[in-house]
Amino acid sequence: MGSLTQMEKQLKAISDANRLKLLACLKRGEVCVCDLVDVLQVSQPAVSQQLRKLKEAGIILERKKGTWKHYRLNEKQSPYIQAVLDALEPITLQQCGSTCTSNEGDN
């Protein structure tokens, strides 16, 4: 019962084209919000709210880095969420120049 409720919450969180796109962006790794805003054709607050929904469902995690916030896929997913992630075509995004060095984690 509780598991059905939890399942519903997670499924609701991903059953939206824009949020699926956000997840597709995160398949390649951690991304900062400013880069995500460019991908979707919506405002920054809209992206922020959708990220929150994904976060509250436990599907993504956040990491604060100075003024920026980086989001990434949670490495622990329910099997059915993982199956959706596996089916998503990754989206490669151009980063917002040097301002937000999303890939500093590689160092």
Added chain:
Amino acid sequence: MGSLTQMEKQLKAISDANRLKLLACLKRGEVCVCDLVDVLQVSQPAVSQQLRKLKEAGIILERKKGTWKHYRLNEKQSPYIQAVLDALEPITLQQCGSTCTSNEGDN
């Protein structure tokens, strides 16, 4: 892109507690509508509309049997839909007596 739209449609179709319950009922096999109405605490038209949504997403199939209509899970599912079905606890339902012999298919 089209695949993302299709994915969204299917995920929307299952991201609802009542529709998840319907799917859980169908895990054991074909069931007629009258039995499903008893499981959910909603009206018959509500059940009918939810079944239609699942059918339009290609997740369930219908079979007409006289006055009754029997629904069952589509045997061909996208992997991510199948993963959800696998995670669902089956719901066993008492059939509506002899009026609707859901299990005549066993003969």
Added chain:
DNA sequence: CGATTATATAAGTGAATAATTATATATGAG
């Protein structure tokens, strides 16, 4: 045919959703 039963469709309504604009918070630069 007319009545009954099973299911579907139509119309209407309240709640949830996802966007927008405006504003708040928080960090870093000078």
Added chain:
DNA sequence: CTCATATATAATTATTCACTTATATAATCG
């Protein structure tokens, strides 16, 4: 401390959604 930038939250609004009641369709029974 003040300003600029990145992100979040609040308030509002239009749309979507899932229910309800009423009605239509379709098959069976007498």
